[in-house]
Amino acid sequence: MTAAVEFSNTSRHYGPVRAVDAVNLEVAEGEFFAMLGPSGSGKTTCLRLIAGFEQPTGGEIRIFGEPAGGVPPYKRNVNTVFQDYALFPHMSILDNVAYGLMVKGVDKATRLREAEAALELVKLPGYGSRRPGQLSGGQRQRVALARALVNKPRVLLLDEPLGALDLKLREQMQEELKTLQRSLGITFIFVTHDQGEALSMADRVxxxxxxxxxxxxxxxxxxxxxxxxxVADFVGSSNVIAPEAMARFGGEKRWASLRPEAIRIGAEGGVAAKVLVSNFLGSTTRLSLDADGVKLHAMVPAGLSVPQVGETVQLVWSASDLHYMDDAA
Amino acid sequence: MSASPSPAVLTGKSGLLTAASDLFWRRPGLLLVLMLAPPLLWLGVIYIGSLIALLLQSFFSIDEFSGLIVYEFTLSTYKQLLLAANFDIILRTVVMASLVTITSAILAFPIAYYAARYAQGKWKALFYLGVMLPLWSSYLVKIYAWKLILAKEGILTWAFEKLHLSWLLDGVLSLPVIGGNSLSVSYIGTFIVFVYIWLPYMILPTQAALERVPGNLIEAAGDLGATPSQTFRTVILPLALPGIIAGSIFTFSLTLGDYIIPQIVGSSRLFIGQAVYTQQGTAGNVPLAAAFSVVPILIMALYLWAAKKKGAFDAL
Structure with a gap:
């Protein structure tokens, strides 16, 4: 099967700045794919390369097997949901959603009907006559989604789609996006700096x-x-333990990662550590500990007794939870 | 806690100025009134007052034998505006102002677009300098400079000659109505100078409007399948329209009222501004001059009303 999007040795350099550097990537058809990274890591540039707003300075991009080099954005069957939605302020919501069909010459009755259907898909039926300025952030996000989906793209690109929403709305949209993607079967590629979002939504990251x-x-x-x-640091806030410390803890002398929830507070026979800070998070309590000069985090599930700050406890973990890494940064 | 806590209300400052500041802080409206009163009085008395005086004049008439103003309400002065000779002046001015405005808009857009979208750093500074520089020099000097450029012995005639294009210039000058003996005594000359003088007033608001169009809207249009020309028509132009209309208010009204450019460069046929000038000066017919000057006011009022309906001021 041909990949929906394929990068082969693709680069985008701006003078000496290597925004995207020799990236190889394959996104399968129908996949929900996340590009995760800190700001300036090249993920958004990759998205813009797929959309056609940027041209690679090296390598190649194929969209469903077809080389995308020199193909302008308006000739790509790819649509984007922009980070700040980029709704046209001088058009009604319905005209915004119908825009893609309008420029393709679809007759008025058909395009308005399809735009209305797209608004229903994103649960905003009857909002068509309003202006973008009259909607909330969450609603504008849905309009942006409808405006992209009405074109029935083969790949939908989402640039930090949930970045501007508050936590509650974000969780709700995460679920809805996932459901929508499953039911439509369109390849979704989304960019995020939020590892939780990437892990919970994507098939692949x-x-x-x-x-x-x-x-x-x-x-x-x-x-x-x-x-x-x-990766260990950026994804999941793992404890990254240096080789020397690992050796002292009785493991191999290599870089290792240990997830906070894998650490248990035992009575004895573990690694002694002093509790520095205790943060109550609701379902868990997050502890910052000092184990012989090594800073560790541990999660104590609700229901278990939480040690006091300043207390010395014994930390226990099973060897299978330890994950050794290449020592490369 | 320390032994002597600092007081909750500081008493360090006192005096007349501080008392005034305190008063203004408690009554912000008072400061506003004090700040606005002088300019509002100026506007109200000097500007609006004289405008009303002018309007009243237009409803008087002039005694044809004595040349004195008859202070009785009449519409006969306005009726005079409809006489063929006077109506021609109005028509000529409005057509010229419209053409100058349209041409300025067409010339200004690419410049403004470049400045708003692409120019950065020193190029942007250069743009502002280039647009503003002509505004720093004397209006009269610029017009006389143009008269020299456009004159029969001027550099333009010379350049056309050197390029072996004299036939083209002669052809243009031989056109009826807009042509003439040389560019400096033709409508074309008047038009060129008008466009030159008022162009900055079109570029700046257009550029300001384009600057407010977010770049991602243009990307979004392309992303949704709009070709560059479709993007221009459906996104860029509608969003820049308020700026273009604001600019056209300048170019249109300035052309409607100007009486110096057509006097120095152009045929001897009158424009509204010149008519006002001669009627209230040499002819001594102040009522007719007043009636003439009401015409641009009315046209502009109509134009502004239409522009407002179009939403030109929503972005202001």
Whole structure:
């Protein structure tokens, strides 16, 4: 099967700045794919390369097998949901949604009918006569989604789609986007700097750092088996333990990651650590601990007794939860 | 806690100025009134007052034998405006102002678009300098400079000659109505100078409007399948329209009222401004001059009303 989007050695350099540097990537058809990374890591540039707003300075991009080099955005069957939605302020919501059909010459009755259907899909029926300025952020986001989906793109690109929404709305939209993607079967590629969002929504995640993909895989792989300290640090706030400390803890003398929830507070026979800070998070309590000069985080599930700040406790973990990494940063 | 806590209300400052500041802080309206009163009085008395005086004049008439103003309400002065000679002046001025406005808009747009979308750093500074520089020099000097450029012995005639294009210039000058003996005594000359003088007033508001169009709207249009020309028609132009209309208010009204450019460069046929000038000066017919000057006011009022309906001032 041809990949929906394929990067082969694709680069985008701005003079000496390597925004995207020799990226290889395959996104399968119908996949919900996340590009995760800190700001400036090249993920948004990758999205813009797929949309056609930027041209690669090296390598190639194929969209459903067809080379995308020199193809302008308006000739690509790819649509984008912009970070700040980019709704046309001088048009009604219905005209915004129908815009893609209008410029393709679809007759008025058909395009308005389809735009109304798209608004229904994003649960905003009857909002067509309003202006973008009259909607809330969450509603504008849905309009942007409807405006992209009405064109029936083969790939939908979402640039930090939930970045501007508050937590509650974000969680709700996460679920809705996922449901929508399943039911439509369109390939979704979304960019985010929020690892929780990437892990919970995507089928596959590519972690970006400094213009390169440092690891790609399913959310579980990325979370449980980070290949580098960067990934372990960035995804899931793992404890990254240096080789010397690892040796003192009785493990191999290599870089290792240990997830906070894998650490249990035991009575004896573990690693002694002093509680520095205790943060109550509701379902868990997050502890910052000092184990012989090594700073560790641990999660104590609700219901278990939480040690006091200043107390010395014993930390226990099973060897299978320890994940050794290449010592490369 | 320390032994002597600092007081909750500081008493360090006192005096007349501080008392005034305190008063203004408690009554912000008072400060506003004090700040606005002088300019509002100026506007109200000097500007609106004289405008009303002018309007009243237009409803008087002039005694044809004595040349004195008859202070009785009449519409006969306005009726005079409809006489062929006078109506021609109005028509000529309005057509010229419209053409100048349309041409300025067409010339200004690419410049403004470049400045708003692409120019950065020193190029942007250069743009502002280039647009503003002509505004720093004397209006009369610029017009006389143009008269020299456009004159029969001027550089333009010379350049056409050197390029072996004299036939083209002669052809244009031989056109009826807009042609003439040389560019400096033709409507074309008047038109060129008008466009030159008022162009900055079109560029700046257009550029300001384009600057407010977010770049991602243009990307979004392309993303949704709009070709560059469709993007221009459906997104860029509608969003820049308020700026273009604001600019056209300048170019249109300035052309409607100007009486110096057509006097120095152009045929001797009158424009509204010149008619006002001669009627209230040499002819001594102040009522007719007043009636003439009401015409641009009415036209502008109509134009502004239409522009407002179009939403030109929504973005202001």
């Amino acid at each position: 590519a972690v970006f750092n400094q213009g390169r993909i440092v690891q790609a895989g399913t959310p579980e792989e990325i979370y449980k088996r980070p290949q580098s300290r960067f």
